Amino acid sequence: MNDSIQKYLSQLEQKPLFGHRVLVTRARSQSSELVKRLADLGGEPIEMPVIRTVMPSDLSQIDTALQEIAHFDWIVLTSVNGAEFFFQRLGELQLDIGEIEQVKIAAVGPKTVQVIEAKGVQVDLVPLSFRAEDLIEQLLRMVEPGQKVLLPRSNLAREILPIALRQVGCIVVEVDLYETQLDTGDAERVAHYLEQGTLDMITFTSSSTVQNFVKVMKSIHPDIQALLSTTQLVCIGPVTADAAIKRGLNVAAIADPYTMEGLIQAVLRVAKQSSKKL
Known part of the structure; x- marks a missing residue:
């Protein structure tokens, strides 16, 4: 064997995720960072995006809100998708970002903040x-x-936030800025890995990824608990974990903090606890 190949293989075997096949279920448009990090750590990432995000076909509601943006006291952006679609539509309508200067912005998560601040x-x-x-x-x-x-949120967003704001007397305008839709991905191949017991972990980054994954897999293999019996589930936060538990699934680890880096660290913890190798 060529010395350089031997050296590469030796280095690969020393990486913490060597021998671990990890499924990435988040939308393909957002999965590249996670896929790259898993590969850099020696793992074998498998992509099966079970959701895709698109703008709604009817934009009248969001367009009306954006055209009156200066009349709001607060804008709350709870995800990267929300922030990206928000500024995308502002640009498409050729509206002045300066209109937001007098409006306070609340954002959830460092990546969401980065998207907003990149717009000045x-x-x-x-x-x-x-x-x-x-x-x-x-x-x-x-x-x-x-x-x-x-x-401005997903069509599947939880109602806890608008309810709480209305209870303290705020006037809340909810708009479906983007839709989260089912994507079947490469379901047959993933089902084969699961049936063979050769998929070590599955990462879930939202309740939608859990819901859609279960729906897709059940269409192939009705007994989802048996199908996942040899696979560890890693969730980005407690809400996502609750979605899995409510569907009868066992969660091996929950990210803390609830970020992509936190998810990767949770994957590493699970890998360390497991002695299973490909």
Whole structure:
């Protein structure tokens, strides 16, 4: 064997995820960072995006809100997707970002903040952790009754935030800025890995990825618990983990913090605990 190949293989075997095949279920448009990190750590990432995000076919609701953006007191962006679609549509409507200067911005997660600040817009509130409950706790200390709050979100977003804001007297405008849709991905190949017991871990980055993965897999193999019996599930946060548990699935690890890096560290913890190799 060529010395350089031998050296490469030797180095690869020393990496913490060597011998571990890890499924990535998040949308393909957002999976590249996670896939690269898993590969750099010696793992074999398998992509099966079970969701895709698209703008809704009817944009009248969001367009009306954006054209009146200066009349809002707060804009709350709870995801990277939300921030990206928000600024994309602002640009498509040729609206001046300067209109947002007098509006306070709340954002969830460092990646969401990066997207916003890259547009030259200041973020006024970032919760210490990345759950809706923590955002609510801090936001309720800052809003006042009668203030107008814009929530541009996914069509599948939880209702806990708008309910809490309305209870303290805020005027809340909810708009479906993007839709989260089912994507079947490479389901047959993944089902084969699971049936053979050769898929070590599955990463879930949202409740939608859990829901859609289970739906797709059940269409191939109805007994989802048996199908996943030799595979460890790693979730990005407690809300995502709850979605898995409610569907009868066992969660091996939950990221802390609830970020992509936290998810990777959770994968590493699971790999360290497992002696299974390909």
